[in-house]
Amino acid sequence: MIEIKDLHKSYKMGSNSLHVLKGINFTAEAGELVAIMGSSGSGKSTLLNILGMLDGADSGEYILDGVPIKDLTETKAAQYRNKFLGFVFQSFNLINYKSALENVALPLYYQKVARKERQEKALNYLDRVGLKEWATHLPSELSGGQKQRVAIARAMAAEPKVLLADEPTGALDSKTSYEVMDLIQKINDDGNTILVVTHEEDIAHMCKRIVHLKDGVIVEDKKIEQVRAEQYV
Amino acid sequence: MFNKDRWREILEVLTSNVGRTILTAFGVCWGIFILIVLLAAGKGFENGIRKDFGDIATNTMFMWTRSTTKAYEGLPKGRSFEFKVNDVQAIWDNVPNLKFISPRNQLGGFRGGGNVTRGIHVGAYNIYGDYPEIINQDPMTVTSGRFLNHNDIKEKRKVAIIGQGVKSELYEKDEEVLGSYIKIQGVNFMVIGTYKKNNNDGDGEEAQKEIFVPFTSFSQAFNRGEDVGWMAITAHDGSSISQLKESIVDEMRKRHKVHPEDNRAIGYFDLYEQFNRVESLFFGLKAIAYLVGIMVLLSGIIGVSNIMLIVVKERTKEIGIRRALGEQPMSIKKQILMESIFLTIISGMTGIIFGALVIYGINSLLDSVGPVDMFVNPSVSVGVVSGALMILMISGLLAGFIPAQSAIRVRPIEALRTE
Known part of the structure; x- marks a missing residue:
């Protein structure tokens, strides 16, 4: 599903150049649930941004679902993001003047889905994350866990190939963290490919595979026994 | 353009800070108001002057005889002479494009x-x-x-x-x-x-x-015999009497043995020239009205542009999220431009309405106090109003252009980083 070969990325900081990713090779099959771990500055967020086409790599190959991702114009990138990827952010990033339902419907709007169908689909996804009754509420009226569930519903609404989660539990207490992870596991059980960036060990162990990043290289890549979040909820 | 969701968003954005939107709108409203009122005042003045001209055919000259100031062909200077009835036929025969000779x-x-x-x-x-x-x-x-x-x-x-x-x-x-x-x-x-x-x-x-x-x-x-006191000569609409008058006067000089360079023997008044002079005054007034109005409007537009820049700045993160979810840069640009045009047109319309009310007020005041010298029925035509709307549309586009450009320069990754 995801194939990365010899990926390099450096940032210019004034006259200095900061080499963040120093040749990453990484493959993820369809249906995998991968945790990307590393301390801050290890390059894990940069990697996720490149995977999410929010940022371009300096060199190396990136193939997503058989499509080589390179030389993207902003228009093309927006198209691919909409078609291939769903994002879940640490700070939820819901649009705060839109209701939960409208937030979930947003990616469908960009796919030019008709209004009625959009609403139906969005409601369906809200139902899946257990927030059907909250559809008309604004983000400010929801709790942190609920917001993240809306964000996940939004990410799933466009039926992406890959779900990218950047510290999805970073702003949540452990109980709601487990609820969110439970949801992510269930989505993964349905066969969706998910990449989770985290620095929390317990969250990482709820995935099926852990990739350790340190100073811009992968130092460890192992399959693990998944811990189900259900038992903590 | 007629996308319900887009319009909902425009309204959401503009009503999210009503006070600011109204203050911004005021600049444009004021500019177009001044433009309309100035143009109407100019028109009122023009109507007043035109009424003074009455219905008179303006492509007309009047011509009469005076005494000669140069001796010519044995005749002394200071000789008086009169136009004769057969001069009329002579003018018809020798000068083209005339409509009436009376x-x-x-x-x-x-x-x-x-x-x-x-x-x-x-x-x-x-x-x-x-x-x-x-x-x-x-x-x-x-x-x-x-x-x-x-x-x-x-x-x-x-x-x-x-x-x-x-x-x-x-x-x-x-x-x-x-x-x-x-x-x-x-x-x-x-x-x-x-x-x-x-x-x-x-x-x-x-x-x-x-x-x-x-x-x-x-x-x-x-007891006038064949004498003609003076003549009123009107040219056809396509040609101007000002261009024809020289040949008419020349013809008269020839027939009455007046020295060809004797400019004072035959007097004339060129109504068309006077009329044109007044016309160019009207043109000048209109130009000043447009200049002042558009200058004021311009400052209003700069206000709109400024606010749109702030709106874009405020919504940087939101724009980032939308981009991450797959919104096309063009669509964002369109959104900002439409917001700007919408705001300009709405506030411009308000200005036009206020301007129309003021004109209406002045008109009813004029009606009640009776006619005022050189000022009749100030008004603006539908053409001017649609012209003003056109100006608004273009200025809205211009006002939104820089903000829209800066909105699509927002890279999603940077937008999302601002916590």
């Missing part, structure tokens, strides 16, 4: 005393000997009876058309006018019609106190 003779005017009597009534009026065509050059409304015709000319009938002013002075209120006789310098003329003129200037009263009689009868009754 030779005229006149009694009264500056030296007029009590020259008209009717029973015990006496009055001093301008009496003109004219051809029927004069009604096209110096328009008047015939209120009863008829105007002169060519049979009157041919048969030298002693008939007269009198103005409303003459009628009210020489006749009792309910006396029958048509068919009655008036005595002009001792000669009886039958009244066959009355007229009324429409102009509004200082001569308004004077203009109603004229008497028109056939040119030929006039010449005979008052």
Whole structure:
């Protein structure tokens, strides 16, 4: 599903150049649930941004679902993001003047889905994350866990190939963290490919595979026994 | 364009900070208001001046004789001469593109005393000997009876058309006018019609106190022979009398043995030139109105542009999220541009409405206090309003352009990083 070969990325900081990713090779099959771990500055967020086409790599190959991702114009990138990827952010990033339902419907709007169908689909996804009754509420009226569930519903609404989660539990207490992870596991059980960036060990162990990043290289890549979040909820 | 969701968003954004939106809108509103009011005031002035010109055919010159100032062909300087009736035909033959040539003779005017009597009534009026065509050059409304015709000319009938002013002075209120006789310098003329003129200037009263009689009868009754006092010459609409007048005057010089360079022997007044001068004044006024209005509007537009920049700044993160979810840069640009145009047009319309109300107020004030000199019916045409809307549309586009550009420069990754 995801194939990365010899990926390099450096940032210019004034006259200095900061080499963040120093040749990453990484493959993820369809249906995998991968945790990307590393301390801050290890390059894990940069990697996720490149995977999410929010940022371009300096060199190396990136193939997503058989499509080589390179030389993207902003228009093309927006198209691919909409078609291939769903994002879940640490700070939820819901649009705060839109209701939960409208937030979930947003990616469908960009796919030019008709209004009625959009609403139906969005409601369906809200139902899946257990927030059907909250559809008309604004983000400010929801709790942190609920917001993240809306964000996940939004990410799933466009039926992406890959779900990218950047510290999805970073702003949540452990109980709601487990609820969110439970949801992510269930989505993964349905066969969706998910990449989770985290620095929390317990969250990482709820995935099926852990990739350790340190100073811009992968130092460890192992399959693990998944811990189900259900038992903590 | 007619996308319900997009319009909902525009309204959401603009109503999210109502106070700011109204303040921003005020700049544009004020600019277009001033533009409209200035243009209307200019139009009112123009209408006032135009009314002074009355219905007179403006492509017209008047020409009369004076005494020569140069000796020529054995004739001394200081010689006086008169136009003759056959000069008219000579002008027709030699100068193209003329519409009317009316030779005229006149009694009264500056030296007029009590020259008209009717029973015990006496009055001093301008009496003109004219051809029927004069009604096209110096328009008047015939209120009863008829105007002169060519049979009157041919048969030298002693008939007269009198103005409303003459009628009210020489006749009792309910006396029958048509068919009655008036005595002009001792000669009886039958009244066959009355007229009324429409102009509004200082001569308004004077203009109603004229008497028109056939040119030929006039010449005979008052002993003018073949003489012509002066002429009113009108050119066809396509050509200007100002260009033709030289050849007309030249032709007259030739026929009356006037030195070709004697510029003072023949006097003339070029109405068209005067009219054009006034026209260019109107043009200048309009230009100033547009300049001032657009300058004020410009500062309003800069205000809109500024606010849109702030809106974009405030929404940086939101734009980032939308981009991450797959919104096209073009769509974001369109959104910002439409917000800007919408805001400009709405506030511009408000300005137009206020301007129209003010114009309406001035008009009803003018109606209630009676006519004011040189200011009549200030108004703006539909053309001007749609022109103003056009200006608004373009300025909205311009105002939104920089903000829209800066919105699509927002890279999603940077937008999402701002916590």
